[in-house]
Amino acid sequence: MIRDVTLGRFLEGDGVLYKLDPRTKLMGLLLYIVSLFVFKTWLGFTLTLVFFLVLRKLSKISFRYMLKGLKPVFFIILFATILNVILGQSDWTKTLFTLWRMIGAVFASNLLTLTTRPREISDGLEKGLSFLSIIHFPVHELATIISLAFRFIPILTEEAGRVIDAQKSRGSKIGEGKIVDKAKSIMPIIIPLFISAFRRSDELALAMDSRLYGSGKRSVWKKMEYSKIDIYGYMVSVLMLALMIIDRCVL
Amino acid sequence: MKLRVESVSYSYRKGVEALSDVSFSVEQGTIYGIMGETGSGKSTLLKLLNGLYTPTKGKIFLDDREYSSITKSTLPFRVGLVFQYPESQLFEESVILDVAFGPKNKGRSKEEAIMDAEKALVTVGLKKDKWNKSPFNLSGGEKRRAALAGVIAMNPEVLVLDEIAAGLDKEGKDRIFSVLEKLKKEGKTIIFVSHSPDDVARYAERVLVLNKGKLKAEGEVREVFSSPSVPKNQSEVIASEIREKGINLPSPILTLEELSDEIVKVIDK
Amino acid sequence: MADIVLDNCFYSYSNSLEEKVLSGVSLRVEAGSFISVIGPNGSGKSTLAKLLNGLYIPSSGIVEVDGLSTREKKNIPQIRRKVALLFQNPDNQIVGDTVEDDTAFGPENLGLDRDEITKRVEDSLSKVGLLEKRKMSPNTLSGGEKARLGIAGVLALNPEVLVLDEATAMLDPEGRKEVMAILQDLWKYQGKTIILITHHPEETIYGERIVVLDKGEIKLDGSVAEVYRKSETLKKLGLELPPYVELSLLLKEKGVIDDIAFDSSSLCPLLESKI
Structure with missing residues (x-):
């Protein structure tokens, strides 16, 4: 159930995607998502789909693992699609394209988090966005917060699983009945989780203080270095976007 | 209330058994202690007993009826499960409402549920002036007892508890186990899991020892603790150290009180 | 070497002076000693721990580390380098995605250069026996290993004093043994000062001195033998022996x-x- 959610989790592996620099992957993801929203024809659809399939292959992460982990997200997407149809989107090609745009974006983001450690993502963001610090934007702080949030995702989902089990043992009917009942049945889970999350963050803050976080100029232990394959990474991403722009404007 | 476990196995992932081929039966009105290290499968066993998990292989019977033939939603009310650190599941605005949550889910009316809750709170010895307080304002030991009351209030025939004494000081621990003793005298079956051989030796009548998912020993407490392969409790460790110095003491020794009595006997001789 | 001196410390969370968590605590911790602090739940043990490295500042009274008062803001980084604090739940203290990244967090905060960080990471991890797991995710570690990682994380700051605020409370007996073995080693052979806040009485036997807190006051303070000869007092407080x-x-x-x-x-x- 909730423990299966893979969104935001890192999975140990040795595919090519693991070897790319986090900055390349972040930029690649950004360009890919833009590409997804730019394409207009069946050709673009096919190309973005194939591109994703190739990336998946390069990550060596099983398709089933990804699907299983994204189940809850799919329900939301499905819901959005149905709304789309109800609200008079009669052209089914367009509906399909919209569906793919959402799914593709989720899939690609999932590929990034599965193959990149949270710390690498935050370091990548920090480096990539460092120009913003000129206008006193707290880039480093933002990156740290993101990386910590990722770190606590597995811990909190584990905990959510425990609380759900415990309340079930007290006969709690989670997610049953009318909408009002459903909403009510979530309270026994949400409240303990919130309390725990607050306690955790309090202790985390004290622990970080004790380890001298923010007491002076920080250094970074692991250097990020571009390698040869990053050049290919950037080239392919840019090419993809260029093709999709052609797809939209020319075809 | 008889509980029977028949060659039960459980695996979270294919090929890895958290519990393998475990069989035993449980008599009414007895306190059972399940002992095992982290990863021995003891928590898994508890969740199977309470119907939260379904065995991958094997069967569990309650009064000769197989679990699969009992309506799944009624099982938690008959075999109540108290989780580790149960106080982390409290959520209501008052202690009494929190304890009444289980009975309400069981289908009792609001008044009945409150009555059940009051009775359970008396059983765990939480004073009346705490009943309308927020559960978050109680002390650690009180919170633990309130959470225990939440399961007792559902009036289960069997009560299974995961590391119920973890993190409590001596006073808190003694209080919890005297509650369990009381429930046992009312005819409830108590099954508690602990990684402390001391607690098991002290409070259990019968003992199950789990190791890496397998049942290693089962029997009356004295019998189990005399087996050399079972982890030693503190009192027995001390007794064996005294024996090494040439003072003759019987074995096994289950509690420090017993040890001091035996020492007195040796000296009187 | 860092002596810690607490002089008549009071602490309350709110401004109301009735709810004192600590009232009039005076204590001197000599460098190189091993002190256990015990007391019932809510006796102020945890607050005391947080006074020691300036996470909390006493409402009145003085806390000095090596003559540096925690009241002076500019002293705090220096004090925290000397006095490391570990908390109850190891999960809540781990910030890195891998064992080695987490250990590097402290040295990175000190702004050390790469080679020095590498040296400190390897040193600290080998002291707690986690060097071969350096590339692993902390989520895959056992409870005892997570606690050891916590220790490595602060050892990388080269502290003189380690304060453990119930850091063994959530561990199973195996994990507790692992942690106690490391503390013994750090105290006896590395010259660290250990302040162990615990409710597991058997752990106090490892140390040389015990401080007993109750309702924010020091009830007993003496050698292990002295304190346990006054066991009646401990029993009255509901403490395990x-x-x-x-x-x-x-x-x-x-x-x-x-x-x-x-x-x-x-x-x-x-x-x-x-x-």
């Missing part, structure tokens, strides 16, 4: 012995004289 001490008390009640023993070599002579 180490098994040998508990046994000695039982035997004392029965008139068999008239002293407190801490191990078999101190108990057996007492018994043999009776046989």
Whole structure:
């Protein structure tokens, strides 16, 4: 159930995607998502789909693992699609394209988090966005917060699983009945989780203080270095976007 | 209330058994202690007993009826499960409402549920002036007892508890186990899991020892603790150290009180 | 070397002076000593720990580390380098995605250069026996290993004092043993000062001195033997005693012995004289 959610989790592996620099992957993801929203024809659809399939292959992460982990997200997407149809989107090609745009974006983001450690993502963001610090934007702080949030995702989902089990043992009917009942049945889970999350963050803050976080100029232990394959990474991403722009404007 | 476990196995992932081929039966009105290290499968066993998990292989019977033939939603009310650190599941605005949550889910009316809750709170010895307080304002030991009351209030025939004494000081621990003793005298079956051989030796009548998912020993407490392969409790460790110095003491020794009595006997001789 | 001195410290969370968590605590911790702090739940142990490295500042009174007062903001980084603090739940102290990244967090905060960080990471991890797991995710570690990672994380700051705020409370017996073995080593062979806040009485036997807190005040303060000879006071506070001490008390009640023993070599002579 909730423990299966893979969104935001890192999975140990040795595919090519693991070897790319986090900055390349972040930029690649950004360009890919833009590409997804730019394409207009069946050709673009096919190309973005194939591109994703190739990336998946390069990550060596099983398709089933990804699907299983994204189940809850799919329900939301499905819901959005149905709304789309109800609200008079009669052209089914367009509906399909919209569906793919959402799914593709989720899939690609999932590929990034599965193959990149949270710390690498935050370091990548920090480096990539460092120009913003000129206008006193707290880039480093933002990156740290993101990386910590990722770190606590597995811990909190584990905990959510425990609380759900415990309340079930007290006969709690989670997610049953009318909408009002459903909403009510979530309270026994949400409240303990919130309390725990607050306690955790309090202790985390004290622990970080004790380890001298923010007491002076920080250094970074692991250097990020571009390698040869990053050049290919950037080239392919840019090419993809260029093709999709052609797809939209020319075809 | 008889509980029977028949060659039960459980695996979270294919090929890895958290519990393998475990069989035993449980008599009414007895306190059972399940002992095992982290990863021995003891928590898994508890969740199977309470119907939260379904065995991958094997069967569990309650009064000769197989679990699969009992309506799944009624099982938690008959075999109540108290989780580790149960106080982390409290959520209501008052202690009494929190304890009444289980009975309400069981289908009792609001008044009945409150009555059940009051009775359970008396059983765990939480004073009346705490009943309308927020559960978050109680002390650690009180919170633990309130959470225990939440399961007792559902009036289960069997009560299974995961590391119920973890993190409590001596006073808190003694209080919890005297509650369990009381429930046992009312005819409830108590099954508690602990990684402390001391607690098991002290409070259990019968003992199950789990190791890496397998049942290693089962029997009356004295019998189990005399087996050399079972982890030693503190009192027995001390007794064996005294024996090494040439003072003759019987074995096994289950509690420090017993040890001091035996020492007195040796000296009187 | 860092001596820690607390002089008449008071602490309350709110401004109301009635709810004092600590009232009038004075304590001197000599460099290189091993002190256990015990007391019932809510006695102020945890607050005391947080005073020691300036996470909390006393409402009145003084805390000094090596002569540096925690009241002066500019002293805080220096104090925290000397006095490391570990908390109850190891999961909540781990910030890195891998064992080695987490250990590097402290040295990175100090702004050290890469080679120095590498040296410190490897040093600290080998001290707690986690060097071969350096590339692993902390989520895959056992409870005892997570606690050891916590220790490595602060060792990388090269502290002189380690304060453990119930850091063994959530561990299973195996994990507790692992942590105690490391503390023993750090104290005896690396010259670290250890302040161990615990409710596991058998752990206090490893140290040389015990401080007993109750309702924010120091009730007893003395060597392990001195404190456990006053076991009646501890019993009154509802505190658990180490098994040998508990046994000695039982035997004392029965008139068999008239002293407190801490191990078999101190108990057996007492018994043999009776046989």
